[in-house]
Amino acid sequence: MDRSSSTPPKEGVYPKIHQQHQQPAPEITIRNLFAGLYAIVTGAASKKSSDSSDRRRVVAEAGDGPPEDLWGSVLLPSAPPLFSSSAVDDVRATKTLLEAEPPQWLPDSSATSCMQCDASFRPVTCGRHHCRFCGGIFCRYCSRGRCLLPMKFREREPQRVCDACYERLEPVQRLLVERVSNASQVATHDVTDFSCMRSWLNSPLGLSMEQEIYKATNALRSYAKIGGLKPEKAIPEKVLRGAKGVAVLTIAKAGVVVTYKLGTGLVIARREDGTWSAPSAIACAGLGWGAQMGGELTDFILVLRSPEAVRAFSGRIHFALGAELSAVAGPVGRLAEADVRAGDGGTAACYSYSLSKAKNSSPTGAFVGVSVEGSVVTRRSDTNARFYGDSYVTAADILSGAYPAPRAAYPLYEALHDLFY
Incomplete structure (x- = not known):
């Protein structure tokens, strides 16, 4: 009903409301103040309906629209009506x-x-x-x-x-x-050469899926360039051909003897027809122990060699245990790692390849060490929901191909194509 063209109210209905509305304000005293605070905290005020509720109730009984001086159109929700049967x-x-x-x-x-x-x-x-x-x-x-x-x-x-x-x-x-949704938008950050400052160093903590896509694209392209210049550092072709998925993580690690690491990334699965699924966001945290000292920032590329490995990343959480050999001196380092992962999604082994950015903290200016590493990897459901626009999205649905390849991840697919083909 259009309130601007409503008929005048019936006598005896709105005048009463006007009388209530025009009542003088109660006297402000310490007693009334504490009584009001007590009523708010304990909920005793619920016994008394609000002015707006009283007005709506009287209007409903009278069947006429309220006058403009009592409330305006702003005081009513403005959502469209529910669907009809036709x-x-x-x-x-x-x-x-x-x-x-x-x-x-x-x-x-x-x-x-x-x-x-x-x-x-x-x-x-x-x-x-x-x-x-x-x-x-x-x-x-x-x-x-x-x-x-x-x-x-x-x-x-x-x-x-x-x-x-x-x-x-x-x-x-x-x-x-x-x-x-975010997934349907064009990727705005798609430059990974040295003309863009963000491409120089990946952040270990990505706040959104868009940032994770950029970080993964940057890491894959950097590794592909180094593999082209130095074939001995490239991922073996046999490993790439048999890959069922890839996880890309940026992890910061620091400590002496006992090290701590934290980072985020994404995982993507390879379908039977050779195409890639939509990406799913993940996070990692862990501890290490051994003869080691210093700090490093590492981009990991985990090649998932079996469907079991993909299912391990599809679960809510999984654990990784392995041995690690690190040698970082200057801006680029090498790291070799083998680990076994187990969780509610399954148990499997995977290969890790990485490039490290070092921040020296030892007197010799290098990060060196041999250690036993343990970490926990979990899915980031909130990040996935914000990106795909679906509060019920799961990592298993994303990696199984239930969601189409998002437009915002096209730079990532181009980087995967350059690395794997």
Whole structure:
């Protein structure tokens, strides 16, 4: 109903509201102040409905629109209606949904309780959360869902929405994944030569999948260049031909005798037809012990030689145990490693090839050592969800080929092609 053209209210309905609205403010005393704080913390205020709730209730009973001086159109959520049973109406509703514009959020003062379950808002235990699609105010239990929003919202990651808007947006999520998600965008950072400062040194901590794709592309291209110049340092062709997948990690390691390491990266699987799956984000942390000292930043390329190795990276977490020989002096070093990995996805061995960037901390200016290494590798579900726009995405689905090759990962696929073909 258009509130600007609503009929005048019936006598005896809105005048009462005006009288309540125009009541003088209560006297501010220490007693009233502490009583109010106690009511907010304990939830005793829920026994009294808010002014906005009273107004909505009276309007519902009267059947007429409220006057503009009581509330404006901003005080009502603005999400499009739910789909109807008619196919034609469903198409119109879908079009309206995809063309929806960002709403104006309701002020926090417009509701003292959740607009869905009527739970009273309290500090810490029941806070206010705005639905990003309709602008309404809900408790955290009624706004758990996250969805991609239409194009005009200019949001590439799933946003928090209320339960009603989640049902509205669910039928168009696949379409929005193909149009507005991070995975569907063109990769903006695709230069890995020395004209770009970010290509000089990969960060051990990638904050997004886009950064992980750039880091992996940079590492693969750097290794391909060195392998072309010095064939003895290249990955053997026999190993590349039999690869079922590749994991690329950038790990920082430092310590004396006992070393600590931390880093992030991605894993990608090779399909039966020779094409590559979509990438899945991973993180690594571990400890090492042995005759070693110094610090290094290493780009690892792990060649997964069997489906079991790919499944190990598809699981929630897996452990790696192996022996390592490091020799780093200057900007480029060599590292040879063999390890065994076991987790909820399976058990398998893989080959590791790497290039190291050293930050000297020993008197001789070098990182040297022989050690036994243990590490934990886990998937980064939140990073995958933000990139693909799907809160339910799993590493197993990504590596099995359930998701198409993302447009944002094209530089990575070009680097893999240069290395493997």
